[in-house]
Amino acid sequence: MPALVAFGRRWAIGSDDFVFPGITSVFIRLLWVAAVCAVYISNKETLRCPGGELLEIYFIGFIALVSFTIILELVIVYVSGQGSITNTHPRRFMPQLLYLRLVIFFLELVWSAVGAYWGFSKWEERSSDEGDSCDIEVVRAVKGTVITSWIISFIILIAVIIFFDPLGNLNEDPHENTEDGMDGLSQSREFLATTSNAAKQVWERRCRLLCCCAGSDENSQDAFADVSALMAVFFKNLDIVPSDIAAGLVLLQYDQERHIRRGERPHIPKRNIPTIVPTEVPLEVEVRKASHFIFYALGCYGWMFYVYDNLLCGLCKLSKNCRCCMCCRSDRVSQYDNCCDCNTSAVKQLTKLNDDDIVHMSYKNKIYEVPFFVALDHHEKAVVISIRGTLSLKDALTDATADSEKMDIEGREIYAHKGILRSATTIKTILTENQILEKAFQKAKSDDYSVVVVGHSLGAGTASLLSIMLKSRWPSLSCFAYAPPGGLVSDAGVNYSADFICSVVLGEDVVPRLTLETLDDLKERMASVIKKSNRPKYQLMLGACWYTICGFPEKLPDDEEGSGQHEALDPQQPLIVDAPGSPARQVYSGEGSSTSSTSQGVQKIPLFPPGHFIWIKEKDLTNRTFCKNKCYEAQFGRHDDFSYIIVNPSMVTDHLPNNLFRALCYLNEQQPTEEV
Numbered sequence: 001m002p003a004l005v006a007f008g009r010r011w012a013i014g015s016d017d018f019v020f021p022g023i024t025s026v027f028i029r030l031l032w033v034a035a036v037c038a039v040y041i042s043n044k045e046t047l048r049c050p051g052g053e054l055l056e057i058y059f060i061g062f063i064a065l066v067s068f069t070i071i072l073e074l075v076i077v078y079v080s081g082q083g084s085i086t087n088t089h090p091r092r093f094m095p096q097l098l099y100l101r102l103v104i105f106f107l108e109l110v111w112s113a114v115g116a117y118w119g120f121s122k123w124e125e126r127s128s129d130e131g132d133s134c135d136i137e138v139v140r141a142v143k144g145t146v147i148t149s150w151i152i153s154f155i156i157l158i159a160v161i162i163f164f165d166p167l168g169n170l171n172e173d174p175h176e177n178t179e180d181g182m183d184g185l186s187q188s189r190e191f192l193a194t195t196s197n198a199a200k201q202v203w204e205r206r207c208r209l210l211c212c213c214a215g216s217d218e219n220s221q222d223a224f225a226d227v228s229a230l231m232a233v234f235f236k237n238l239d240i241v242p243s244d245i246a247a248g249l250v251l252l253q254y255d256q257e258r259h260i261r262r263g264e265r266p267h268i269p270k271r272n273i274p275t276i277v278p279t280e281v282p283l284e285v286e287v288r289k290a291s292h293f294i295f296y297a298l299g300c301y302g303w304m305f306y307v308y309d310n311l312l313c314g315l316c317k318l319s320k321n322c323r324c325c326m327c328c329r330s331d332r333v334s335q336y337d338n339c340c341d342c343n344t345s346a347v348k349q350l351t352k353l354n355d356d357d358i359v360h361m362s363y364k365n366k367i368y369e370v371p372f373f374v375a376l377d378h379h380e381k382a383v384v385i386s387i388r389g390t391l392s393l394k395d396a397l398t399d400a401t402a403d404s405e406k407m408d409i410e411g412r413e414i415y416a417h418k419g420i421l422r423s424a425t426t427i428k429t430i431l432t433e434n435q436i437l438e439k440a441f442q443k444a445k446s447d448d449y450s451v452v453v454v455g456h457s458l459g460a461g462t463a464s465l466l467s468i469m470l471k472s473r474w475p476s477l478s479c480f481a482y483a484p485p486g487g488l489v490s491d492a493g494v495n496y497s498a499d500f501i502c503s504v505v506l507g508e509d510v511v512p513r514l515t516l517e518t519l520d521d522l523k524e525r526m527a528s529v530i531k532k533s534n535r536p537k538y539q540l541m542l543g544a545c546w547y548t549i550c551g552f553p554e555k556l557p558d559d560e561e562g563s564g565q566h567e568a569l570d571p572q573q574p575l576i577v578d579a580p581g582s583p584a585r586q587v588y589s590g591e592g593s594s595t596s597s598t599s600q601g602v603q604k605i606p607l608f609p610p611g612h613f614i615w616i617k618e619k620d621l622t623n624r625t626f627c628k629n630k631c632y633e634a635q636f637g638r639h640d641d642f643s644y645i646i647v648n649p650s651m652v653t654d655h656l657p658n659n660l661f662r663a664l665c666y667l668n669e670q671q672p673t674e675e676v
Contacts, residue, residue, distance in 0.1 A: 248526030302343035389457035460484035487515035501611025613637030
């Protein structure tokens with residue numbers, strides 16, 4: 001940080017990012033040159049043949065060239081490891097070293113071409129004409145060396161393409177003129193404004209490239225436009241590279257652990273967070289029901305998740321319910337399943353349902369349309385609607401369409417996540433047009449049944465919004481949202497859904513905490529801890545790997561007391577540049593459906609997780625490792641518990657549905673056998 005400036009443009013890599021790639025390259029080249037030296041020395045006498053002098057010249061030139069490359073890359077590694085993330089002065093000669101490395105790279109290409117011409121000549125024909133022959137093993141060694149050279153060169157070219165910044169030619173450093181006072185600041189703001197459209201186009205191309213395998217439909221253009229606009233706004237005022245984000249998260253984790261040990265409360269941004277009346281349902285009853293209905297949420301993920309969670313015998317168990325050539329039959333239960341109904345088999349295996357209990361099942365997956373099924377649960381006397389979470393690039397685009405859109409709820413002004421709301425609207429349309437719920441109640445032959453909507457992650461968000469839509473039609477409806485998205489529904493929707501939506505969250509799961517506001521707060525916090533740190537980036541990464549495996553030590557690395565750290569900072573070079581006409585922090589005001597001003601000056605409506613919370617936490621959080629057996633406890637949570645992002649490796653693993661399932665099973669086993 002800031003981004004490396006070389007060859008007249010900015011790159012998506014920092015000058016301190018060459019330590020690990022350089023060490024890896026040096027290690028590979030050392031093994032490579034050692035093998036070539038061994039071949040050359042052991043076969044030196046056999047090169048006394050027609051044309052052998054060419055091979056000998058190639059070997060000598062190759063060994064000299066690679067040896068110089070190793071020395072140069074060691075220098076690059078040393079220089080890249082100097083200074084801190086923000087203190088780039090010790091690395092000021094990095095561009096010149098890269099220019100020299102580029103010259104060596106071209107020499108390697110030329111020498112590889114020479115080796116290819118010499119090594120792949122017809123040595124057998126030439127030697128037979130002159131009555132002597134070169135050792136074929138030596139020729140093969142040259143060929144292998146040439147092929148390896150081209151492979152390494154290809155890998156380097158791929159790396160250059162990856163770290164190429166399409167906006168690099170526009171990114172004249174927005175900070176370089178700040179020393180001129182307000183004129184420099186005006187130029188910086190003008191720079192950010194003029195690059196907005198270009199950044200949006202670049203992000204749209206990136207989205208299309210990333211999702212090239214997802215196909216396209218009538219919603220693709222809308223989704224790509226929304227996602228690219230969001231990404232362009234979020235990243236345009238950040239002078240960071242991807243590795244800086246990783247280092248910032250590591251530093252935040254250190255900082256959080258330090259505050260926890262001091263008994264201090266975590267940083268909570270100022271927001272108008274909804275406060276709901278606690279539910280009257282006992283916690284034990286909610287946990288028991290959540291443990292029961294999570295099987296439906298897991299089943300909707302289909303056969304791939306089932307096999308992933310049952311690696312040894314998953315396929316054998318699924319084969320019991322799979323049927324060949326089901327796509328040719330008209331009496332199949334599911335729609336858009338594969339030819340053997342593997343997904344349907346996974347649902348039956350997890351939920352213990354039979355064909356008569358499944359009312360409708362659809363695995364059609366498009367942007368704003370997720371798979372779901374409707375089934376009868378005779379044990380709980382419920383018509384269950386289960387909706388699948390994110391499992392494809394199309395689902396990811398639905399997740400990323402994070403603008404707010406007003407829900408069509410009579411008498412209520414409720415706003416929700418745009419992509420998830422459209423998914424819920426699609427499912428509601430299918431349910432209504434085909435009268436699926438009415439058919440389910442007719443099949444149940446009882447008035448005691450109620451509607452229960454469940455889902456995990458994206459499925460949880462879709463289930464929550466669908467429940468809000470269906471509540472007026474089915475008053476007894478309830479919903480279990482496992483790890484729902486944080487930026488889902490406005491405060492009016494939270495208050496409306498508090499009685500019938502139960503959100504179940506495990507530990508430090510990042511998804512229920514993920515909103516545009518918490519992301520902005522995380523960005524500010526990362527910039528703050530990065531500016532305070534005087535440790536090189538490679539040390540932070542090594543420490544993070546070690547602490548993740550072995551847990552935190554008794555004494556944390558104290559980045560706040562490093563000598564000379566303030567001198568290392570450049571006060572004229574902030575990490576976050578304010579957009580034109582906007583404050584550095586988002587400001588929230590008003591009651592009810594409050595709005596926040598974004599960097600574009602557009603009013604956004606803050607969104608929150610739905611309903612009330614069951615928060616499942618580990619009992620012992622000290623010295624956590626991946627190998628440790630975990631014990632859990634549950635409590636009713638509040639929305640302010642999820643108003644900030646906790647940085648920890650478990651922020652990702654806690655979101656996995658199988659981990660949440662195991663935590664609920666543990667809690668259910670600890671309850672008394674008699675029903676509360």
